[in-house]
Amino acid sequence: MVRRHAEIAGGGFAGLVAAIALAERGWSVRVHEKGAALRAFGAGIFIWENGLRVLAAIGAYDDVLRGAHRSDFYEVRDRGRVVERQRFDATTGSRMLTMTRQTLYDAILAVARRRDIEFVVNSEAVGASPDGVLETRDGRRWRADLVVGADGVGSKVRDSLGLQKERTATTLGLIRVLAPRCKAELGPGNWDEVIDFWNLPRRSLRILYVPCNETELYLALMAPSYDEEATALPLRQDIWLPDFPELEPVITRVSSDHRYDPYETGKLTRWSAGRVAIIGDAAHAMVPSLGQGAGIAMMNALSLAIAVADARSLADALAAWEAEERPRTEYAQDCSAAVARDRVAHGGRMWTEAALRPSRVIPTGTEHLPSLIDRPR
Numbered sequence: 001m002v003r004r005h006a007e008i009a010g011g012g013f014a015g016l017v018a019a020i021a022l023a024e025r026g027w028s029v030r031v032h033e034k035g036a037a038l039r040a041f042g043a044g045i046f047i048w049e050n051g052l053r054v055l056a057a058i059g060a061y062d063d064v065l066r067g068a069h070r071s072d073f074y075e076v077r078d079r080g081r082v083v084e085r086q087r088f089d090a091t092t093g094s095r096m097l098t099m100t101r102q103t104l105y106d107a108i109l110a111v112a113r114r115r116d117i118e119f120v121v122n123s124e125a126v127g128a129s130p131d132g133v134l135e136t137r138d139g140r141r142w143r144a145d146l147v148v149g150a151d152g153v154g155s156k157v158r159d160s161l162g163l164q165k166e167r168t169a170t171t172l173g174l175i176r177v178l179a180p181r182c183k184a185e186l187g188p189g190n191w192d193e194v195i196d197f198w199n200l201p202r203r204s205l206r207i208l209y210v211p212c213n214e215t216e217l218y219l220a221l222m223a224p225s226y227d228e229e230a231t232a233l234p235l236r237q238d239i240w241l242p243d244f245p246e247l248e249p250v251i252t253r254v255s256s257d258h259r260y261d262p263y264e265t266g267k268l269t270r271w272s273a274g275r276v277a278i279i280g281d282a283a284h285a286m287v288p289s290l291g292q293g294a295g296i297a298m299m300n301a302l303s304l305a306i307a308v309a310d311a312r313s314l315a316d317a318l319a320a321w322e323a324e325e326r327p328r329t330e331y332a333q334d335c336s337a338a339v340a341r342d343r344v345a346h347g348g349r350m351w352t353e354a355a356l357r358p359s360r361v362i363p364t365g366t367e368h369l370p371s372l373i374d375r376p377r
């Protein structure tokens with residue numbers, strides 16, 4: 001049988017997982033990354049049970065586990081008072097691991113490097129055509145049985161095919177930074193847990209405190225985009241410190257590598273056109289309130305590879321893949337947007353059964369795995 005070939009635009013979480021899963025199924029794969037190097041962007045990340053199962057399926061789970069932090073609780077505090085304390089372990093059917101983005105990326109990239117995958121950096125996709133051609137900025141045309149647009153929220157592959165239906169920006173957003181843990185200086189408290197700090201009556205600022213490992217901490221500082229002082233970079237300590245004095249040792253030591261990202265949701269008319277499939281943020285960007293974007297991007301990348309691997313009809317396989325994955329993906333998008341919109345009205349609380357549902361999904365291709373929940377650390 002002739003070996004089938006995929007050209008993938010984008011070497012992020014979705015692109016790498018698709019590349020690994022297709023290569024494992026006998027395809028030849030080339031990944032085009034616009035950047036000069038294969039690396040992660042951003043500070044820290046939550047990966048929940050659904051994403052952890054995908055990592056186990058592709059062989060990256062053990063490396064992630066070694067480099068990540070496990071917190072059994074997600075605590076919400078408003079002015080020092082605990083208003084919600086959600087447990088994430090075997091009893092709730094979902095765990096969360098938190099880690100630096102580079103830890104997650106390195107673990108997936110290490111698996112990809114062991115497969116027969118070709119990487120081309122400084123290779124920016126500018127478009128694709130339904131007959132299976134990816135075009136790059138240097139004028140080259142790369143023919144494939146399947147082209148995958150995994151080129152993120154600003155996807156050129158998607159836009160060249162006119163597939164975007166909605167792109168909704170909100171007035172919320174986050175500054176993401178890394179800082180040293182400084183546990184000894186933080187005063188009394190369990191600083192190994194994820195803690196969501198609110199200060200509701202003053203202004204709608206929030207700091208999500210996320211341990212990533214023994215030495216690194218991820219801080220996500222949320223402020224509305226119209227708040228020029230709170231969204232200013234470098235971080236305005238005079239704005240953030242008075243509201244969150246208990247975090248002074250870490251706020252004063254944040255890394256200078258930071259940026260403000262507004263929340264947005266994106267939906268497409270279809271997830272594919274001819275021989276081109278769109279995955280990850282390019283297909284379904286979502287606001288990050290449930291921390292599900294990368295987990296679902298990886299889920300849909302794995303299930304795409306499974307759907308097309310031995311398909312006689314690519315069109316049928318892509319239609320079946322979208323019919324299976326899209327409803328639960330859009331559920332997560334809509335739920336994430338609703339949580340972000342309603343949290344202030346709910347006093348910062350967010351972990352309803354509805355909000356937990358995406359993390360408990362058993363991803364396609366991971367049904368055979370044992371429950372990871374009871375696995376020792």
Ligand SMILES: Cc1cc2nc3c(=O)[nH]c(=O)nc-3n(C[C@H](O)[C@H](O)[C@H](O)COP(=O)(O)OP(=O)(O)OC[C@H]3O[C@@H](n4cnc5c(N)ncnc54)[C@H](O)[C@@H]3O)c2cc1C
Binds near residue numbers: 123
């Ligand atoms: C503030 C914030 C916090 C978040 N927190 C979480 C969280 O805790 N947990 C979680 O699961 N998700 C989270 N997400 C979502 C998560 O970051 C994304 O869903 C995830 O990164 C999507 O992966 P991707 O591979 O589709 O896209 P990306 O990670 O954006 O990767 C796209 C890749 O394609 C490359 N590229 C771009 N354009 C081109 C081109 N034209 N040609 C070639 N290459 C190109 C880029 O350089 C990049 O390497 C968060 C998002 C935000 C904004």
